[in-house]
Amino acid sequence: MPPKAIPEYGPFLVFEGVEGAGKTTQASLLAEWLELCGKKFTISREPGGTEVGEAIRHVVQNRPDIEVPRKTELLLYLAARAAFVRDVVRPVLERGELFIADRFSMSTYAYQGYGRGLELNEVYRLDRFATDGLVPDLYLVLDLSVETGRDRQKASDKNNDRLELSGDEFLEAVRSGYHELVNSDDRAHLIDANGTIDEVHNRVKNLLRREMPATFALLGD
Numbered sequence: 001m002p003p004k005a006i007p008e009y010g011p012f013l014v015f016e017g018v019e020g021a022g023k024t025t026q027a028s029l030l031a032e033w034l035e036l037c038g039k040k041f042t043i044s045r046e047p048g049g050t051e052v053g054e055a056i057r058h059v060v061q062n063r064p065d066i067e068v069p070r071k072t073e074l075l076l077y078l079a080a081r082a083a084f085v086r087d088v089v090r091p092v093l094e095r096g097e098l099f100i101a102d103r104f105s106m107s108t109y110a111y112q113g114y115g116r117g118l119e120l121n122e123v124y125r126l127d128r129f130a131t132d133g134l135v136p137d138l139y140l141v142l143d144l145s146v147e148t149g150r151d152r153q154k155a156s157d158k159n160n161d162r163l164e165l166s167g168d169e170f171l172e173a174v175r176s177g178y179h180e181l182v183n184s185d186d187r188a189h190l191i192d193a194n195g196t197i198d199e200v201h202n203r204v205k206n207l208l209r210r211e212m213p214a215t216f217a218l219l220g221d
């Protein structure tokens with residue numbers, strides 16, 4: 001019998017950025033566009049996407065009364081990621097379908113590495129353990145000043161307990177971490193998140209058509 005062909009992994013793309021940059025809005029707009037074009041895809045957020053991930057999300061995001069040391073914080077995000085990769089992402093990619101994530105490993109590098117100051121090589125190593133080496137094909141990093149991000153969050157009335165607790169210095173370190181990470185990774189691209197939601201959406205679509213033509217070039221407007 002001829003050997004069975006190894007199935008092609010589907011494309012895996014990830015939205016990243018500091019709070020208020022519009023990741024979640026842009027991920028939803030992309031999903032709407034793909035639905036209109038009849039393209040099959042799955043979208044999910046991190047931390048979350050699984051029952052244990054949502055429980056971890058609750059502790060790290062909605063319980064500012066619990067003190068979470070920075071190594072514990074790192075391991076909680078990675079614990080959620082291990083389940084997310086195994087139960088949510090891989091099955092979709094193994095079917096050859098598109099997966100879109102709202103945050104992934106680059107958030108950990110930026111927030112726990114650059115932001116909290118944990119040793120980057122350790123963060124990379126532990127993240128590889130959690131993901132079993134799964135790496136996205138493309139990172140879209142929405143870039144906005146910390147100040148504008150804060151203004152947008154206030155205007156959107158979003159629960160920003162965590163944001164209020166993180167000082168500007170922390171978020172500036174996260175943002176410049178994202179810049180460094182993009183500079184050292186060909187698969188990561190910075191997108192200017194200033195302007196209207198539609199302007200940013202068009203930047204996202206143009207970038208996807210350019211960087212992932214096999215998946216996006218033939219989709220209409």
Ligand code: TMP
Pocket residue numbers: 019046047061077102103104105107108109111112162
């Ligand atoms: P979001 O709902 O705005 O995406 O917020 C997620 C928060 O979790 C945000 O403050 C960034 C933080 N986070 C980390 O610090 N490390 C991680 O690995 C992930 C996935 C998120």
